[in-house]
Amino acid sequence: MRHRGLHRLAVSALIWVLVVAALSTTFAAPVNQVTPASVIQHRQTGVASWITFNPASPGILAQASVRDLSDQQRAAVWLEHFASAFGVDASSLQPANLVLTSADTAQPIVTTRWQQTINGVPVYGAMLVVNARQDGSLLSINGETSPALSLDTTPATSAADGASAALDYTVVRSGEARETLVPLAPQLVVYDARIVTPQTRYQPRLAWLTEVVSTVGAPVRQIVLTDAVTGEVLFTFNKIHSAPWIDPDTALAVPSAPSIAPVIGPRVLGSPDMATYDGNNLQTLPGTFLCDEADDPCTVGGADTDADAAHEFARQTYDFYATKHLRDSLDGAGMQLISTVHYSSGYCNAFWNGTQMAYGDGCGVTIVLDDVVGHELTHGVTEFTSNLIYQYESGAMNESFSDIWGELLDLSNGTVEDTPANRWVIGEELVASGIRNMKNPPLKSDPDRTQSPIFYLDYGDVGGVHINSGVGNKTVYLLVDGDTFNSVTVTGIGIDKTLAVYYRAQTSFLTPGSMYVDLYNALVTGCGQLVGGAAGITAADCTQVQNAAQATELDEPSLFLPVVAPVCTAGSVASDLFFEDFEVNPTSRWVETGTATVWTIGSTSSPISGVQSLRGLDLGTLSDGRAEMNSSILLPANAKLHFIHNYDFEIEGWDGGVVEYSTDGGASWSRMTNAMLEAGEGYVDNLETALNGNTNVLAGQEAFGNSSFGVAAERYSLASLSGQSVRIRFRGTSDSSFGAPGWWVDDVRIYTCVAAPSNLILNPGFETTGAPGTIPSWNTTNLGAGNKVVCNKAGQSSEGVCALRFKGQPAVSASLKQTLDPTLFAGMDEATFSGWLRGANASGGKVMVKLKFAASSPVKLKLTLPVGTTAFTAYSVTDTIPEPVTSAFVKASYTGPAGKMWVDDLELTVVDMRRSAGVLPPPAAPDGFRGGN
Numbered sequence: 001m002r003h004r005g006l007h008r009l010a011v012s013a014l015i016w017v018l019v020v021a022a023l024s025t026t027f028a029a030p031v032n033q034v035t036p037a038s039v040i041q042h043r044q045t046g047v048a049s050w051i052t053f054n055p056a057s058p059g060i061l062a063q064a065s066v067r068d069l070s071d072q073q074r075a076a077v078w079l080e081h082f083a084s085a086f087g088v089d090a091s092s093l094q095p096a097n098l099v100l101t102s103a104d105t106a107q108p109i110v111t112t113r114w115q116q117t118i119n120g121v122p123v124y125g126a127m128l129v130v131n132a133r134q135d136g137s138l139l140s141i142n143g144e145t146s147p148a149l150s151l152d153t154t155p156a157t158s159a160a161d162g163a164s165a166a167l168d169y170t171v172v173r174s175g176e177a178r179e180t181l182v183p184l185a186p187q188l189v190v191y192d193a194r195i196v197t198p199q200t201r202y203q204p205r206l207a208w209l210t211e212v213v214s215t216v217g218a219p220v221r222q223i224v225l226t227d228a229v230t231g232e233v234l235f236t237f238n239k240i241h242s243a244p245w246i247d248p249d250t251a252l253a254v255p256s257a258p259s260i261a262p263v264i265g266p267r268v269l270g271s272p273d274m275a276t277y278d279g280n281n282l283q284t285l286p287g288t289f290l291c292d293e294a295d296d297p298c299t300v301g302g303a304d305t306d307a308d309a310a311h312e313f314a315r316q317t318y319d320f321y322a323t324k325h326l327r328d329s330l331d332g333a334g335m336q337l338i339s340t341v342h343y344s345s346g347y348c349n350a351f352w353n354g355t356q357m358a359y360g361d362g363c364g365v366t367i368v369l370d371d372v373v374g375h376e377l378t379h380g381v382t383e384f385t386s387n388l389i390y391q392y393e394s395g396a397m398n399e400s401f402s403d404i405w406g407e408l409l410d411l412s413n414g415t416v417e418d419t420p421a422n423r424w425v426i427g428e429e430l431v432a433s434g435i436r437n438m439k440n441p442p443l444k445s446d447p448d449r450t451q452s453p454i455f456y457l458d459y460g461d462v463g464g465v466h467i468n469s470g471v472g473n474k475t476v477y478l479l480v481d482g483d484t485f486n487s488v489t490v491t492g493i494g495i496d497k498t499l500a501v502y503y504r505a506q507t508s509f510l511t512p513g514s515m516y517v518d519l520y521n522a523l524v525t526g527c528g529q530l531v532g533g534a535a536g537i538t539a540a541d542c543t544q545v546q547n548a549a550q551a552t553e554l555d556e557p558s559l560f561l562p563v564v565a566p567v568c569t570a571g572s573v574a575s576d577l578f579f580e581d582f583e584v585n586p587t588s589r590w591v592e593t594g595t596a597t598v599w600t601i602g603s604t605s606s607p608i609s610g611v612q613s614l615r616g617l618d619l620g621t622l623s624d625g626r627a628e629m630n631s632s633i634l635l636p637a638n639a640k641l642h643f644i645h646n647y648d649f650e651i652e653g654w655d656g657g658v659v660e661y662s663t664d665g666g667a668s669w670s671r672m673t674n675a676m677l678e679a680g681e682g683y684v685d686n687l688e689t690a691l692n693g694n695t696n697v698l699a700g701q702e703a704f705g706n707s708s709f710g711v712a713a714e715r716y717s718l719a720s721l722s723g724q725s726v727r728i729r730f731r732g733t734s735d736s737s738f739g740a741p742g743w744w745v746d747d748v749r750i751y752t753c754v755a756a757p758s759n760l761i762l763n764p765g766f767e768t769t770g771a772p773g774t775i776p777s778w779n780t781t782n783l784g785a786g787n788k789v790v791c792n793k794a795g796q797s798s799e800g801v802c803a804l805r806f807k808g809q810p811a812v813s814a815s816l817k818q819t820l821d822p823t824l825f826a827g828m829d830e831a832t833f834s835g836w837l838r839g840a841n842a843s844g845g846k847v848m849v850k851l852k853f854a855a856s857s858p859v860k861l862k863l864t865l866p867v868g869t870t871a872f873t874a875y876s877v878t879d880t881i882p883e884p885v886t887s888a889f890v891k892a893s894y895t896g897p898a899g900k901m902w903v904d905d906l907e908l909t910v911v912d913m914r915r916s917a918g919v920l921p922p923p924a925a926p927d928g929f930r931g932g933n
Contacts, residue, residue, distance in 0.1 A: 087147020162208025441470030598625025
């Protein structure tokens with residue numbers, strides 16, 4: 001299980017530049033006030049994800065420009081202003097036909113949703129939400145987009161191909177018979193994994209989106225996105241949230257009939273449209289009709305307690321939403337509530353399938369309980385509002401919302417099961433301690449904050465949807481009851497106000513790919529908009545909303561980043577025994593072996609650094625391919641192996657890769673184990689077992705599997721192999737079905753770590769002197785006459801006794817240069833350059849460090865002397881190092897025609913910002929790479 005490094009969201013200056021640029025454009029509709037209160041950056045795409053205004057000072061359109069416009073047209077005007085800050089053109093945004101006018105704010109607020117498209121093709125999960133008052137004043141724009149999108153939208157495969165691939169996948173992975181499944185009409189979409197998964201390195205791809213459903217009532221609504229060019233499965237999940245509520249073996253020993261509580265408050269929207277059925281322990285839905293909304297109870301004399309409970313709790317859920325939110329059923333338009341009890345045989349679960357509820361009776365105790373019914377029906381509300389995708393954080397929020405409304409229904413309807421001991425316990429009637437604890441999620445091994453060490457960061461449980469829901473659940477507990485948690489004291493605001501704030505977040509802000517940081521912004525922003533409205537919310541209440549959200553660290557993005565192991569620890573640098581960047585003739589040092597053509601040695605497809613990498617394909621057929629060094633390296637004591645990589649194997653652990661070593665010239669090979677790992681993640685997945693049908697040669701073993709979600713780096717100790725001659729190989733394996741893009745490897749090095757100088761510049765204060773015309777460690781070729789090191793002169797050095805002095809002459813440019821060892825920068829990604837400069841009638845003086853790379857633009861760390869006369873002054877500049885340095889130098893230069901410049905005490909230091917699991921800056925968007933699972 002992964003517990004990756006987590007990082008607080010930063011807003012870059014680039015986003016403000018984008019906003020300013022957006023506002024500088026001329027538009028048809030005049031604008032009076034457009035300065036936002038805050039702009040927040042999307043961690044993965046780098047463009048804006050939130051632009052918000054203070055409700056007391058909203059964005060204002062000139063009244064004449066909005067008088068005759070519809071709600072959507074007014075929103076469209078705002079998108080013309082701000083779309084570029086989200087990295088899109090306003091013309092690519094199409095209305096999603098969901099316009100919501102609030103009834104709970106002091107002034108009516110209109111929410112409109114806008115789908116990003118390219119050439120008319122929707123971008124999956126990419127949506128912006130505009131919240132504006134009916135007078136046209138803007139309150140917020142938020143959402144996820146695929147920025148600067150450029151893509152050929154002509155598919156190379158047909159819709160039938162997409163449907164067939166989706167059906168094949170669902171048959172194999174669901175275990176359902178092919179004849180019981182049917183693919184619905186595929187839709188052509190663009191898939192950008194950065195929008196809906198934790199992926200950080202991704203090139204958007206054209207895809208067929210197909211939903212595969214069961215014709216016999218099985219819990220299958222499999223969403224499958226297949227590449228419209230290659231046919232690969234890019235993304236998949238089951239929209240039916242069918243994880244078991246309980247294990248029948250742990251259920252309470254005595255089966256119990258459900259307690260039927262009173263109806264929730266007065267009905268405000270009339271009677272719900274309801275129908276309840278008996279499934280007769282078959283999968284066919286809906287089953288035999290039992291009762292409708294006119295029947296109360298459902299069955300005569302309580303003949304079927306499960307049917308009575310399903311019917312009544314569905315009615316209570318309807319009334320709960322109607323009373324608290326004026327919502328008419330799940331879709332807001334009076335949708336019929338259909339319930340089937342006694343679904344299937346021995347089935348211990350309940351689910352919402354998009355049109356109705358189904359409840360099994362195989363748990364040993366009834367599962368038809370108020371919090372279960374409220375939970376599952378809220379999945380329906382989510383589907384018709386935010387439509388949070390059921391994976392990773394958006395899926396955890398989806399689950400949390402269902403827990404929230406299910407438990408708050410339970411706490412509001414007066415059932416006898418509610419006691420102080422089981423308040424905030426989900427499923428207290430099912431197992432003794434419940435299945436989740438909203439007050440104390442860690443009691444059930446669920447996290448209670450985004451930075452928790454038990455926050456789940458892998459593909460299991462569809463990305464931890466039932467685990468990481470604990471963060472949202474804890475937030476609601478704090479907000480309703482109040483408590484002190486994580487050094488933050490929260491004063492509770494009660495159930496009704498909490499529901500109002502969460503309902504506004506759900507319906508008016510969140511989008512399919514939202515994360516917990518978006519929930520933070522939705523709660524805080526939405527609460528501010530509710531002040532003075534029907535819910536009675538005050539500014540003081542909103543302070544508590546913010547406190548609760550900060551206590552559970554919703555404001556700190558729980559986006560897990562690939563772990564990048566430093567080459568060496570702080571204070572040391574690499575001394576290479578072997579280094580391979582796959583740039584120049586790599587096939588002279590590497591060879592492919594194995595049972596299938598998997599590896600390209602020196603691939604130009606999506607290189608990690610430079611222009612070439614080692615790439616291994618994840619084939620859709622049985623394969624076992626190896627890329628091996630063809631010679632061995634004699635290891636000294638304490639040698640290490642380090643490499644950077646980016647992998648994207650078939651989801652759910654069917655395919656994967658390992659690193660192996662040989663000490664006998666390649667005659668035999670051993671696995672590089674996690675016990676040898678010094679830094680990085682190592683193998684975080686166990687591949688599916690042969691018992692479960694995996695034909696992969698590494699079935700059931702630890703491996704790099706699923707996705708790294710971006711560029712990672714691993715560091716292994718080779719100390720146990722000292723004195724032996726060692727060669728390394730990378731081994732990629734697949735089972736007999738369904739491929740994926742595979743594995744990229746780069747910058748492979750075998751090395752030792754040696755002490756690094758604290759200052760990378762030699763003779764930085766010019767205290768070491770040499771023969772006339774020379775300066776030790778410095779190249780004086782272009783220094784010119786009159787420019788030299790001066791010593792023992794008052795005021796002409798900052799410290800010590802010497803300094804470099806340029807004495808300007810008419811039309812003379814002079815410079816002094818020192819070449820730096822590029823290996824000194826290994827494993828370090830932030831450089832700070834400082835020095836002391838003095839001027840006398842100076843002009844044109846500077847000192848600069850320049851770092852060059854194989855692919856990225858050079859980094860220049862420049863200290864510039866102001867024009868005129870200045871005393872010795874310290875200057876400093878810091879910048880990041882995006883990839884391994886190929887060459888480096890420091891250069892002091894001065895241009896006349898007159899004046900003087902003194903340079904002293906230069907210092908260049910490098911800091912490893914990735915020691916605690918940072919991330920390599922992403923290279924240019926890689927073609928042919930997908931991610932996300």
